[in-house]
Amino acid sequence: MRDWIDFGMVRDFAAENTAAYRLCTKPEGWAECYGGDALVSYKTAAAREEILHELDEWARLANQPFQRVFGRFLPKQNAERNPPVLLLGTKEESLQTTVLERGVCYGLDFGAGYSTGLFLDQRENRRFVRRGAPRRMLNCFAYTCAFSVVAGMTGAETLSIDLSKKSLSRGRENFMLNRLATERHRFMADDVVSVLPRLARKGERFDMIILDPPTFSRSRTGRAWQVEHDFDKLLLSALEVAERDAKILLSTNCTRLNERALEVMGRFCLKASRRAGTFQATAKLPDFPPGVAARSIWMILR
C-alpha cells in the first residue's frame, strides 16, 4: 500500500518492543499507531475518509486490528487545536492509556489536549539520550518529560522545565510507570527563558541539554518568544549551563528552519560563546518520509 509502512517494519518495531509509530504519511494527513489505538490526523474531511478507509485495509492485511480509532483535525491556527475525537470503538474505555517504545512505558491521554503525550518523531533522539547515558540532564520545554525518563533509566539526575504544571505532573507519572523514583529528578513549572540565567548564576551545570521549543510561545508575563528570532539567544543561555563536554539537542517543528539553519545558528553561538564543538545529525526515522519529522541536530561540545 502506497504511503503506508510495510509489515517488515512493523515486525522490526515489535522486535524492539516499540508499539508507537507512524503508519502512513500523505499530503493532507497521516495515521499513527499507539498500541491498540490508531490516531488519524487530517486537514480535510476527504483526507480523513481516505486514510480511515486505507487504515481498515492495512489493519486487515497486517493482521493488526485496532480497538479504537481517534481522529484529529489539523487546523492552520494553534488556537483552533482540539483534542482527538473517538471515531471507531467503544466510549467506555479510558482515554488514558500507555504505550511502549523500546521497552520504555509512556502515558498517553487522548482527551487531555491536541497532543497525545508522546512525540513519535523524537524516537531517535530519545535513543541518543539513552545511549549517551548523561550524568545530569536539563530538559527544556519538557512537556511529559519523555527525554528525562530515558535519561533517568540510565541513572542520570534530571531537571525538567515546562510552563505547564499539568504536563509536568504527567511527566512524574511517566517516571512512576517505569518504576523510577523521582528523588533525583526535579520538575520546574516555569519559563525556560527566565530560568536558564538563574541556573547559570547558581552554578548549575549539565552534560546533556534538550532544546525543543515550540515555534511560538508566550511567558506568564506575556512576553512573546519566536523560534526563528530567539533560538540563538536560548542556545547562548543554554551554553552558560553546559559542561565542557555537553551534548545539546537543537530541535524545532518550525518548517522555515531546517537542519542546515540549525547548524549555522549553532556555529554562530559557539563562536560567540568561545566554545568549540561539532554537530551530529539525528538518525533517520524509518517510518517518517524525509522532511516530515521535526528538524533536529546534536551539538557536541569539546
Ligand SMILES: C[S@@+](CC[C@H](N)C(=O)[O-])C[C@H]1O[C@@H](n2cnc3c(N)ncnc32)[C@H](O)[C@@H]1O
Ligand atoms: C514541542 S513541546 C516539547 C516536546 C518535548 N520536547 C517532547 O519531546 O516530549 C513544547 C512544550 O514547551 C512548553 N513551553 C512553551 N513555552 C514555554 C516556555 N517559555 N517555558 C517553558 N516551557 C514552555 C509547552 O508547555 C510544551 O509542553
